[in-house]
Amino acid sequence: MKLKPVNIGNLTLKVPIIQGGMGIGVSLSSLAGAVAKEGGMGVISAAQPGFDREEWKTNPLGANLKALGEHIKRAKEISNNGVIGVNIMRASCDYDKYVQCCVDNGADAIISGAGLPVELPKLLEGTSVKFAPIVSSLKAAKVLFTLWERRYKRVSDFVVIEGPKAGGHLGFTPEEAVSLTKEKYDGEVKKIIDYVHSYGDKIGKFIPVFFAGGVFDRKDIDHYMSLGADGVQMATRFVTTYECDAPMSFKEAYLNASKDDIVIVKSPVGMPGRAIRNPYVKLREKEREKITHCFRCLEKCDPATTPYCITMALIRAVRSNDEADDSLIFCGENAYRLNKLTTVKEIFDEINQ
Numbered sequence: 001m002k003l004k005p006v007n008i009g010n011l012t013l014k015v016p017i018i019q020g021g022m023g024i025g026v027s028l029s030s031l032a033g034a035v036a037k038e039g040g041m042g043v044i045s046a047a048q049p050g051f052d053r054e055e056w057k058t059n060p061l062g063a064n065l066k067a068l069g070e071h072i073k074r075a076k077e078i079s080n081n082g083v084i085g086v087n088i089m090r091a092s093c094d095y096d097k098y099v100q101c102c103v104d105n106g107a108d109a110i111i112s113g114a115g116l117p118v119e120l121p122k123l124l125e126g127t128s129v130k131f132a133p134i135v136s137s138l139k140a141a142k143v144l145f146t147l148w149e150r151r152y153k154r155v156s157d158f159v160v161i162e163g164p165k166a167g168g169h170l171g172f173t174p175e176e177a178v179s180l181t182k183e184k185y186d187g188e189v190k191k192i193i194d195y196v197h198s199y200g201d202k203i204g205k206f207i208p209v210f211f212a213g214g215v216f217d218r219k220d221i222d223h224y225m226s227l228g229a230d231g232v233q234m235a236t237r238f239v240t241t242y243e244c245d246a247p248m249s250f251k252e253a254y255l256n257a258s259k260d261d262i263v264i265v266k267s268p269v270g271m272p273g274r275a276i277r278n279p280y281v282k283l284r285e286k287e288r289e290k291i292t293h294c295f296r297c298l299e300k301c302d303p304a305t306t307p308y309c310i311t312m313a314l315i316r317a318v319r320s321n322d323e324a325d326d327s328l329i330f331c332g333e334n335a336y337r338l339n340k341l342t343t344v345k346e347i348f349d350e351i352n353q
Contacts, residue, residue, distance in 0.1 A: 014039030016231025021087025023047025033078025069105035090115030130157035136171030165214030167332035236332030
């Protein structure tokens, strides 16, 4: 049975799938455009999108904003004006400038996690851009909705719940990220869904909820729909597509990973993350990396104490084959289940039948 479309305000996802934002350089216009073309929401990562431009070395912010704008427009073209979102970490420096870049260049939606996007409604005031927080607990959802309603007389247009089995930065302790099973977390998921839907009913607004974190196939999608979710967000599954913006060496790291290779790492953002345990990760478990330059990418990152430069570690992962072992490769818990290259269309055909 085909999945039902879902509306986010005046936006319609023909297939209720959001492609998760993956940075640096993993989900840009090629992947996002292909996903949106199939009827889902394609999402561009705002994490250093200008990393491959010459001016990035001397003017990273300028290069990033220019690149982000170009990727949004290109993704809209690839998708035949499909729904394009941008993932912006709240922990990022110059957060407001990235939000404005999305507004100026025609993004349809902003998804924001890695911190609470308290000021996002104000930054989007008077625009048609939809927005969603990424939350991992009922408490976080309540804090945001209560604060937004009191301060701005509005709440978000949709919500993404991110569970403990996701890739990248996680809203859990390292212990929770390992020990919380689907069964143990389902109760919290249902509480968040019920809260958001009830809040929407109270204010006369449909607020769809999407679940993210370990969603791999139709069985997973049906499970979260049975809990009341309106759709899901998938990221890892799209990495080994031909359309993914990452180089082949990055995709091969996923294809070659075993279940035991996927571990929890410490991130300079202050949150744990899930990644492939390659030589770089093993070395960082023993000693700090010497930081020679700060790119001012994260608000709370201190070069004097951070275990490594996350910007350069992620850039090396997508820059060349020779640097694959000297890089940080984020992934979801199910990365080891990927065993072949495929296309975005093939994934949509598989999950939507």
